Amino acid sequence: MLRALRILQGLRQEGVAAPLVLWALSNEIRSLRELAIRLAAGQPEQSVLAAVWQNRKPIVASALKRLRTPTWGILVQRCALADRLIKTVHNGQEWDALEQIVASLAKGKLLFPESPAA
Numbered sequence: 001m002l003r004a005l006r007i008l009q010g011l012r013q014e015g016v017a018a019p020l021v022l023w024a025l026s027n028e029i030r031s032l033r034e035l036a037i038r039l040a041a042g043q044p045e046q047s048v049l050a051a052v053w054q055n056r057k058p059i060v061a062s063a064l065k066r067l068r069t070p071t072w073g074i075l076v077q078r079c080a081l082a083d084r085l086i087k088t089v090h091n092g093q094e095w096d097a098l099e100q101i102v103a104s105l106a107k108g109k110l111l112f113p114e115s116p117a118a
Helices: 002-013 018-040 045-051 054-066 069-088 093-107
Strands: none
Touching: 002 018, 002 093, 018 045, 018 054, 018 069, 018 093, 045 054, 069 093
16 A cells, blocks of 8 residues: 555655546546446456456456445545545645545545535
8 A cells, every 4th residue: 555655645745647647547436437447347357357467367367356336336436526626626635635535445444534524
């Protein structure tokens, strides 16, 4: 988890725009959510991962095992919250939201309150 957070901090320090980071995160989370839904529906893992590039299959399979299917939906909602923060607040809270998302992905569990205050 610490490595993932250091990478995120490095992106922030290098001046990478928060919307770009959010786009990459949310794109991956939405894709992983769809794969998790297919697995939960009973499709075999080999079939679900067939469209994933060979070198990414171990990473994707690991991520799918780390988080339960409903958690992926919550992370999609958190990306929407981060998007609203990016578009309105601009005082660093958007990076806090991105940090919570990255930490949750890396740790394999939600690391923030269920009901956001935003």
